Amino acid sequence: MSTTWIWLTETEPMVNAYADFLTGFSARPNAQASLRISAGSHYAVWLNGQRVVASQYADYPDDKVMDEIDITPLLVPGHNHLAIQAWCQGESSFVYRKGPAALWFEVHVDGQVAARSGSATLCRRSPAYISGPVEKITPQLSFSFRYNMRAQDDWRSPGYQTGSDWHRAVALPYRPRLSLRPIARLLEEAPAASYMVAQGTYTEADADQPAGDRMQSAALSFLPLHAMTGLREAPAQIAPEGLTLRAAQPNVFAVVDMEKERAGLLTLDITVPQDCQLLVGFGEHLDDLRVRTSVGRRQFACVVHLKAGRNAFMHPFRRLAGRYLMVMAPTDTLTLHTLSLAETPYPVQPLPALKLPDHLDQRIRDVSIRTLLLCMHEHYEDCPWREQALYAMDSRLQMLSGYYVFKGGEFPRASLQLLAQGQKPNGLLEICAPAEGDITIPSFSLAFILAVQDYLAYTGDEDFVKDMLPVMENILAWFLRLINAEGLIVLPQEKGLWHFYEWQDGLHGYLGQQQQASTSIAAPIQALCVMALTAMADMSGQDIWRTHADILREGLNHFYDADAGAYRTYLTHDDTPLAAHYAELTQSLVMLAGACTPQVARMLREKMRAPDGQLIPTSLAYRFYKYEALLTDPSLLPHVIDDIRQVWGRMLRQGATSFWETERGAWDFDNAGSLCHGWSAIPVYFYAKYVLRIKEPQH
Template sequence: MAFAMRNSGVSGWGDSFDAPSCWIWLQEGAQADQYAEFTDEFTAGEGDVSIRISADTTYALYLNGDLVYAGQYADFPHYKIYDEIDLTPLCRSGKNSLCIAVWHHGKGHMGYYPGNAALRYEVWQKGDCLCCSLPETLSRLSPVMKQGLQKRITPQLGFSFACNLTRRDDWLRQDTGDFHPSAQVVQTLPLFPRPVARLNIGQPLPHDLTQISPTFVRADLRREEAGFLHLKVYSEKAQEATITFGEHIADGHVRNDLKGRDFSVQVTLQAGWNQWTHPLRRLGCRYLELTAGHPVSAEALTLLPTVYPLKRRPLPRGLTPLQTRIYETCVHTLRCCMHEHYEDTPWREQALYALDSRNQMLCGYDAFGEYPFARANLLLISKDCRPDGLLSICTPSSDDLTIPSFSLHYFTAVKEYTLASGDKTLFAEIRPKLESILTAFLSRMEGDLIPVFEDRCHWNFYEWSPGLSGKLMGVDEKRFDAALNCLLILALTAYGDLLALVGETSPWQDLVPRLQNAVAKHFWREDQGVFINSTEGETASELVNALAVLSGVLPPKKAAFVADKLAQPNSGMTPCTLSMRCFVYDALLSCGDKWRTHVIEDIDCRYSRMLAVGATTFWETEDGESAFDRAGSLCHGWSAMPIVYYHRLIG
């Protein structure tokens, strides 16, 4: 079976050769949360050797018993990604043993769009295919990994795992006899090369081990990290142990059961020493705890770090020691939230959101000068496809849930990328997606405003503050929100600016002043000097008033008046959370340089409070771990925005 390629202007797998490889899976068939192992061998001569490989859902690749790489790019069946990996450093002249472990999720979550359980690979040297995936390829169900467990960590992160180390054999050396031929998976997928660099998988992270009791060991990685579980543990007898992972020990131990969220994995230890690495599930944490029913001890309980390769740009000149600490902590926060794509948090979700990633992209331009990663994320988001024309809540995902406002933030991110990178090709590639999103909003226009979306799948969320967080999986009655309409103005403006860059004019340019006038008419309260949030109630918020300033709803004098109120600590408006303070800062700075010092002081004050209590990365909200029923993230990429303002105002 030959690969079916789509002409995208990018050379893809299948060009210029006729290898007979095909998609394969186990003869037993597929089920959700399934682990398969495949073995092959090839004979290599002198010269470079490489493999092309793709799987659903993720894979770990071994050559001659050594881990080469692990981690399938997050993709869609209609946008399937393959890796091309150099095997030469681990390749021998003569016979080589190739082993591949594949974990098929099968059930969708907010980071996985379900596809068929399948593996495809080809090993090449000097134009010759040395081996490839065929029905004759040997495979089996993993005897170590628990099959079909389907225990979720969170709805966003998907499945946890359980393993039985007493059942390990030497399959990585192909010293086992229970493999059987595979079955062909008949499918034609458009294949594209990975658009970003692969992760660097490092050596075990340093950590501090504490024997809390004979049956309880804790590891402190010293700061938030992300990577693959690695352990070397001694057990007096064969027994089941639980490993929990988390970002803090505020309760005296790691929290692992948080109202349906379960941050634990199960490992059955053999009697004696157990040394094992699991490269198919990335964890984000600072602390790991191992508990068992009988005595255990550990020499290692840590992670193999998975790090996206980045180059640092110089720090802004003139930073104080405090600001340098804040900046460096922001950089580490960003690194923990960059893997196959941007992630909101490496601990709880590992999900790509259009809003969160917009903040992360801006920070990355200044901290790393990194544009290809941002481009790949924006392109991946554009591959999402929903009947209502909006973007799904996360990408890639088949989840029915969406946050309409995040579809509008996407326009800002595309414009900022285009201006920062000078690359106009992305806009050309995703322009149909942008137009379909705008059409979805504008088709609902009533009296020059857009009402909220009313279905259960539409979460009218703007930020995590009272009155703006919406009803998750609830039905809203018809109303008009100022934030949604201001964001639509900003999206239309961004789209018009993008068209101007290619010498065109937006067909919707006349809608902007109409929307601006309607927002001012329906939401401005002259007696209070503020915009209210909604046609339901009279509450005002910092976010809505900042968005009103940025969207040009007010003339300059009134905008300056609103800016004065935004800078007051007791303005009477609902305060912004960390993720949205950038809009307050931008609104202030749009009204003059006099706010530069205020912005820097506000950043220093808020972020120094987190550092003062031991933060090694910056939090989802200023409430820290206690937020969201004690499930607050202590590492959130959207909170790294001080980088942007330090460069803009100090650098």
């Protein structure tokens, strides 16, 4: 008998599908056992009623990754009860490429296969999770969830007797490659301490809306803590013995503070006097005098149907993130025993910590490291709250910072591999990995090449770079086809290409049709391509790439405006505002591409330091390129450090516990700005490399 991939049926058309699987096996006293397991999207495992801390690695449908887990501590002599719950997202997003709904597992006891997935495995559609379309957190993350505690039975516990809803699984004709996880499994911490910071009653505006909209639009009526609990001290900590809120009328709400930004599994333990529906919202701030649960079509909320009595629940399939949780329930009594997130950090190995002499610098560095950790799970993530997506540009900055504070090169290597596997037929990379989308960002494919060069510098892993050479060649081939007779890249303006450089006016790619036509010849993409070609020449040892770089470097002279003393971002002859677009990012990239004379470089450094605002400034993350350009003159280090203190220090003064996506914080992007973004951890890099003068650590 062979181990096969299985599911409820051979063709399961439903999206957001949850399935339960049961099997058993025998073990002698003192036996050793391991579980190998992989799922189409995600899985959760219980052995003899105890949950196994594990989760599915991010992978591709044709190249699956399995976990090998030591389950010896949970074994009992004799019969062992193995329960597995699997979730299939069922549609592509920025964090998942659609594949079959499927599960594969083997249990090895003392070196022999004792249980395996196959047609003898019992299964059923989960009666507790609501399968099928539900609210989506964001288009990037896809589905939230709805869970019914009233439909939950004891199927995970030994002694459970299956009923008529169980049947034998179907073996699937699915044969992907299967390999072991390339990085360590995530840890799981106890739920974070949480404190009641607001409570009262509410009136719903429209109970037929999606969950996040219901919470966002409800009319809240604040009641003092002592009026609802009898306690005088605020904030009150949520504790296992329970904190009971009582109101004179139904519809109670509560907001808890976990003290800082966190990313983990929603964990709740709540007692109610009758069956009712609990709305749970999660967010990073209280700028709306509540948790912001709805932004446009985004729904930062989930639904748990509680049964009368005590309800303990953890959602193991999707990390949520934020500092605050909010609950609303149509009851006059609500007892909170636990309401928090159980963080799931990646088990990094810190490098020896070096102290910075300035207290503010040290605080910025510490919060930057915290930001990095919040954006590292199965791969690098841009932000844990809104997207959890692996972007090439974002992750390059995360890697560069991480090399100076964490040991080992396994994590960056695995993320680079995921990005490489997402190469499209035209040579560009998918916008994220593992993903399947209808747009991509050409500049991010060039950032991937620079990230591979960084990885080589910090790890010396030449074998991996050799594996990446064909991927990088295909990326560069796409750009080389676009060079005209003047040595200029002419970008196509076509569906599926997002010509994004950074989140500043004229650089974000969200332009009108007339302006889009004016962005085909762009200095940022030309300079990035020069840098990528030079990196490719260094990594491959082939001078042809350097020849191409020289042609494009010479072409950058066309962008120089002697009257303005700066490089235009775009070459355009029309009267749009982009005809006179001068940005700090443009000047920085041209300098880093080695395209200007020492005299011009000196003048550009002066312009970028000037407070008169002649150049469009860089945003948080893209200050990386500005600082690198300024530090081509080492005497400007005090200016760079002072700028870091002003910009990142301002976030700290506003209460930041992690660093934001942009300086506008939560109000950016039509109120969807992230307050934890991995790319904003770049102070770590500059403190380590330029202040502490740490040489490139070899991992």
